[in-house]
Amino acid sequence: MTKELKSTADGHGWMNALVRSREGSLVLLIAVLTVLTTALNPRFISPQSLKDLMLNVSIIALLVLGQTVIILMRQIDLSISSIVGITAFLSGTLFINRPEIPSVAVVLIAVLAGLLLGAVNAALIAWGKIPALITTLGTLYIFRGANYAWVHGRQVNAVNVPGSFLAIGTSTFAGIPLLTWIVLVLLVVFSIGLRQYRVGREFYAIGSNPTAAVLAGINVSRRLATGFIISGAIAGLAGALWLARFGTVDATAGEGIELTVITSTVVGGVAITGGVGTVVGSVLGALLLSVFSSTLVFLRVPSFWQQSFQGAMLLLAIAGDAYLAYRHALRLRVKWSHV
C-alpha cells in the first residue's frame, strides 16, 4: 500500500504539485486563521468549540464528497439540499411511526430514498440529455415542493427520536464526534475510489474531455448516471445525519445548503470545468469556509456579512486558479521556445 501511495505521489509532475500545493495552501490558510483568531480569543480552540466546528462542517463535508464527483465530470447537482430535506423528515417519520425500528434500518432507508431521487436526476441527465444545471434546478424545486406538501406544517422533535440515534450527533470517539468519523471514513473511501479505481479515473476523464472519453470506450451516460446516483445516496445519508445532529426537522431542513457545498468544492480546488481536483481538497475547502465563519463569529463580525465573505472567498479561489494557470502557460511558453 505504501508503495502505491508513493508511486502516486511522484507520479504526476506539476499537476500533482499544483493540486498538492492547493491542499497545502488550504491547510496553511486554515492554520493561519486558527492562530490569529486564537490570539484574539483563546476560547476559539477550546474542546467545545472545536467539537462544534467539526459537527458544523461534517454534513457539508459529506455532501461535498458527492458534489466533487459531479463537478469532476463538468456537471452540477443543485438538488442535494431538497434530497436532504426529504430524507431528514423521512427518517424522523420512520421513528415516529415505528419507534422500535433499528437506527441502521432508518439510515439505510434514507440512503435508499436519496439514491432513488438521485436516479431521477440520473435518468433525465444521462438518458434524457437535459443539462444537469436545468435538471437539478428543476428537481431542487420539485423535491422541495413535494416535501412541503408531504410535511404539511408538521415537525419532528428530538423527543420522537431515540437517544441512541441522536448519539451519532453528540457522542465522541477519541475526542472526535461520531458524525465526523463517518465523514472521515467516507472521505478515505472516496479518495481511494477516485484515485485507485478505473471508475474514479473515468470521472476525471469525462470532465477533462467528454469526446475523448467516448473514444476511449467509456460509457459516459452510465458514468454520469453513477455520479448522480452517488450524489443522491450521499444526500440521503446526510438527511438521516441531519436528524441525528439537530433532532428537530421541519419542511425547510437543508434549504440553501447546496450553494455552500458547491462553494466549498470550488474553493477546495475542483475546477468547475471538470477534470481537476480531489476530495481531500474539497473537504478542506469546506473546513476553511467553516473555520472562516466561526472566526467571523468569534471576532463579532455581524452575521449578515458572513455570506459576503463566503462569496469573496469563492472569487478569490477562482482568481488564484486563473493566476496559477496564467503563470503555468507563461512558463510553458518560455520552456518550449528556448529563446
Added chain:
Amino acid sequence: MNAPTIELVDIYKSFGSTRVLEGVTMSLSPGEVHSLMGENGAGKSTLVKIMAGLHLSDRGAVRMNGQEVLFRSPSQAQQAGVSVIYQEPTLFRDLSIAENVFMHRQPKTAYGWIDYAEMSRAVSQHLSQLGVSLRPEDPVLGLSIADQQIVEIIKALTFEAKVLIMDEPTAALSLEEVKRLFQVVERLRSKGVAVMFVSHRLEEVFTISQRITVMRDGRVVGSGPLAEWTTDEVIRKMVGRSLAALYPKEKVEPGKVVLRVRDLRRAGVFKGISFEVRQGEIVGLAGLVGAGRSEVARAIFGIDPLDSGEVVIGETVLTNHTPQTAMAVGIGYVPEDRQQQGLVMEMTVMRNATLTVLRQVQRFGLVSQDKEREIAAKWTQRMQLKGHIEEPVNILSGGNQQKVVLAKWLATKPKLLIVDEPTRGVDVGAKSEVHRTLSQLAKDGMAIIMISSELPEVLGMADRVLVMHEGKLTAEFARSEATEEAIMFAATGQMGSLGNKKAKATPNGQS
C-alpha cells in the same frame, strides 16, 4: 498476398437525404500500408468512422479475419484490434500521458488497485523506443500536436492493434515530425499490422504506402498497388480531371520594398527577426510547427505586442501598433485557423467578405445591402468561388471557405498580404486555385508572406524562403537555391543561427 485483416464489403451510408457512401469495398492486409485518398467530402472520414465504431453502415458488411463483425461503439472496435488516430488528437489534457494511454483499461495490482508503476513503466518503454524525451507523468496540457500524436500512437501500440487507421495524421506536423511518424508506421507494418493512411499529401502517400485507393463522391474510383499509380493518375481520379501544374508561380521582377522589419523581439517567442519583402514577391516562411512563424506574423499585424524592434511599411514606421493601424497602412492577414479566426461561420459569404470594409459599404451610417453585394461579388468572382454569396459560410468546403477569407482581405486592397498555412485541409483542386490566386496577386504588385509547413508548396510558390528555428531566422534561400534538404537542415537548427539577413546558407547536398 496475405488474407486481409479487415474487409469492408459494399458499404452504404446516408445522413438524412445525403448519400455519403455508395457501395464502398476495400480491404486492409497485414504488413501493408494502404492509403485512402480523395477530396474533402469524398466520404473518407465516414468510412473511417464506420471502422472506428462511431457510425453504423446502412448496408454492407465489415469482416475481420473473415468473420463478420458489427462495431456498435469505439470500445468494441478497439477490442477487436482496430485503433484510430485522428487528425486532432483527442486526449485528456488534465491527465498524465500514462493515464491517457491506459484510460478505461488501466493495469491493476494484486489488490485490484490501479498499477500506476506498471503504467509508467510500459509508457516510458514506448517513449524511449520512439526516441521521445517525455515522461509518462507529464500532463498532456502543454504538449505540441506532434507530441500528442505520439501519445495516441503509444495508445495504439499498447492495444497491440491489428489495424491502425490514421486520419490525416500529418496535417499539423512539420517534416521532421512526419519522418518520425513514418518510422513508427514502418515498424508497425513490419510487425504485421494493417495500416490505413488517409492524407491529402501526395508525396507522403507515395513514400509510405504499398497500395492506394481513391474515392470520389462516396465511391471507390480506383484501387491498386503503388506501382500502378502515378501522382497525375491519383489527382486525375480524385478531381476527375488532370492538373497541369500544382504550383503555378509566375516569375515577377520584384519592385519597391513594401515591408521592412528590424530586430523584432518578443520575449520567450522570437528574437532578432529582420527581413524585407518587395512588391511582387512571395516570401515563404518555413520552419517546424512552433518555431515562431505564426507568432512573427501576428506581431507584424499588431495582434501580439512586440518587446522591441521596428516594423516599417513603405516609409511609415508603425508605432502604437494594433490590427487597426496595420490595416490602415495596408497589411492583410489570413490566419491559420480560418474557422476560428478568419470567418464568422454562421454568416453569409457576402457578410464575411465585406467585414473588413464595412466603412465602404455604408450609406447614411447603415450597411447598404446593394453595396455589400457589389463588393462581395467582385472579389468572390475573382476568387472563382463556388456557391452563392448569400449562403452561410459553414456549408462551403474548406477550399471555398479559404477563398472567402482571401476575398475578405483583397477587398481592403492590401499592399502586403500575410497568409498562414493557406491550403491546410484544402483539397487538391481548390489548393491549386488558391495558389493561382496568390501568384496573380503577386503579379499585380502585392507583397506576400506565405507561412507553410508543406515544403513542396514553399518551394513551388516562394521567390525567397526564410527559415525559422526556435524563434530565430536561421537561413534565407533564393528560389534557385532552395531544396527540401537545405530547408529542413535550417529548420532543425543544424547550421546555427545566421541572424544577419544577408547571410546565405550553403548546406552540403545541394541539387
